[in-house]
Amino acid sequence: xISIPARPHPFPLEMAHCxxxxxxxxxxxxxxxxxxxxxxxxxxxxxxxxxxxxxxVAALIAWARSHKLPVxxxxxxxxxxxxxxxxxxxxxxxxxxYPIGSMGRRGRYLIRGExxxxxxxxxxxxxxxIVIDKPAxxxxxxxxxxxxxxxNGITHLLVTGVTTQCCVLATYRQASDLGYYPLLLEDCxxxxxxxxxxxxxxxxxxxxxxxxxxxxxxxxMDSVR
Numbered sequence: 599x600i601s602i603p604a605r606p607h608p609f610p611l612e613m614a615h616c617x618x619x620x621x622x623x624x625x626x627x628x629x630x631x632x633x634x635x636x637x638x639x640x641x642x643x644x645x646x647x648x649x650x651x652x653x654x655v656a657a658l659i660a661w662a663r664s665h666k667l668p669v670x671x672x673x674x675x676x677x678x679x680x681x682x683x684x685x686x687x688x689x690x691x692x693x694x695x696y697p698i699g700s701m702g703r704r705g706r707y708l709i710r711g712e713x714x715x716x717x718x719x720x721x722x723x724x725x726x727x728i729v730i731d732k733p734a735x736x737x738x739x740x741x742x743x744x745x746x747x748x749x750n751g752i753t754h755l756l757v758t759g760v761t762t763q764c765c766v767l768a769t770y771r772q773a774s775d776l777g778y779y780p781l782l783l784e785d786c787x788x789x790x791x792x793x794x795x796x797x798x799x800x801x802x803x804x805x806x807x808x809x810x811x812x813x814x815x816x817x818x819m820d821s822v823r
Contacts, residue, residue, distance in 0.1 A: 604813040621759025626714035637702040675715035735768040758786035763798035
């Protein structure tokens, strides 16, 4: 076990039972010509901030592979007929201004098989990686993620992705409730609003550690070395 400096307490990392989770860094959310950054009205500063984590995540993926850690990519994506998108979720996303299935310049938003549902090209997906299409914000809902983790003996998760307060936090909280040891890498997560990112990070580090652990990728990699 390796003790990783983290807030509010050190994180007990077991490399032999650890995986890296990359949540929803897909074209719809993070490509410059994707739905969120290209079709919606997003200012240049916000777009640059969202994309700014990609090099850090790419470096972390390379580090994970050098240590033989499984890499798990999730993508928020629905069936083309939206049969796996509950009416309540469709209403929420429609009210937010980005209806599921909307047509953008590169295809339909959050639909399986569309260009927008692919992992961004800056992050190489290898054949041995686990790739999961998820119909909910939590990566555990409507997927076989838990079964794959159990089958591979994974108990510790390094959590990255977008957006911090939405799919990242939802996945983190459920992983914690299921008995996993999740570690949020805050420099490898981002939200469209930096205040929402910080609020989610603060939630995870709150209550003296009752919710979880937060650190950054450099601290993690330096500690493992």
